[in-house]
Amino acid sequence: AQKITQTQPGMFVQEKEAVTLDCTYDTSDPSYGLFWYKQPSSGEMIFLIYQGSYDQQNATEGRYSLNFQKARKSANLVISASQLGDSAMYFCAMRRTGANNLFFGTGTRLTVIP
Amino acid sequence: GAVVSQHPSWVICKSGTSVKIECRSLDFQATTMFWYRQFPKQSLMLMATSNEGSKATYEQGVEKDKFLINHASLTLSTLTVTSAHPEDSSFYICSAGGLAADTQYFGPGTRLTVL
Numbered sequence: 345a346q347k348i349t350q351t352q353p354g355m356f357v358q359e360k361e362a363v364t365l366d367c368t369y370d371t372s373d374p375s376y377g378l379f380w381y382k383q384p385s386s387g388e389m390i391f392l393i394y395q396g397s398y399d400q401q402n403a404t405e406g407r408y409s410l411n412f413q414k415a416r417k418s419a420n421l422v423i424s425a426s427q428l429g430d431s432a433m434y435f436c437a438m439r440r441t442g443a444n445n446l447f448f449g450t451g452t453r454l455t456v457i458p
Numbered sequence: 459g460a461v462v463s464q465h466p467s468w469v470i471c472k473s474g475t476s477v478k479i480e481c482r483s484l485d486f487q488a489t490t491m492f493w494y495r496q497f498p499k500q501s502l503m504l505m506a507t508s509n510e511g512s513k514a515t516y517e518q519g520v521e522k523d524k525f526l527i528n529h530a531s532l533t534l535s536t537l538t539v540t541s542a543h544p545e546d547s548s549f550y551i552c553s554a555g556g557l558a559a560d561t562q563y564f565g566p567g568t569r570l571t572v573l
Contacts, residue, residue: 389551444555444562446553448502
């Protein structure tokens with residue numbers, strides 16, 4: 345069975361600073377994918393970044409990067425140069441390769457302080 | 459990127475009535491769509507996997523007779539909450555596999571309130 349853990353219910357960061365949102369996972373599958381989604385107060389889920397379990401390099405997408413440590417089963421999201429618009433809920437999710445549905449963590453609410 | 463729409467964005471209904479929620483992939487074909495449910499301040503929980511042209515696959519604990527799913531075409535899946543009760547009030551979100559195998563795109567969600 346898959347399990348996603350986000351231990352930070354809430355995080356604060358100063359505008360223009362970097363912040364790391366933690367995510368650990370547990371799975372017995374050898375192949376899987378890890379995702380991060382942003383959910384603003386309006387409710388839509390916005391895809392941010394993806395990391396495959398066999399990817400050799402950490403994924404990056406603009407100001408987002410994923411610190412993937414396979415041995416530790418962690419996939420932390422790093423947001424650089426935080427902006428006020430980054431304030432939202434952030435969800436880590438995992439999908440087994442060959443399956444399409446996602447398992448979500450409990451989320452972290454990020455607040456960017458001016 | 460791929461766009462998924464949901465209609466309605468919010469709905470208020472009386473207890474005992476049925477509500478239909480539509481999920482459409484606007485610029486791509488989705489053989490599989492997913493329906494999630496999110497209670498306030500909680501995470502998304504998968505309810506069912508909607509397969510085009512066949513029966514949906516429901517997660518354990520989800521009543522298939524209460525949450526009817528139809529995936530009649532490659533761009534449309536519907537979720538009908540039958541005989542809704544106040545405890546069914548929630549945020550319902552659909553998603554569809556993206557153009558790349560590694561992505562999944564979500565609709566904007568439907569907020570259901572049952573009085």
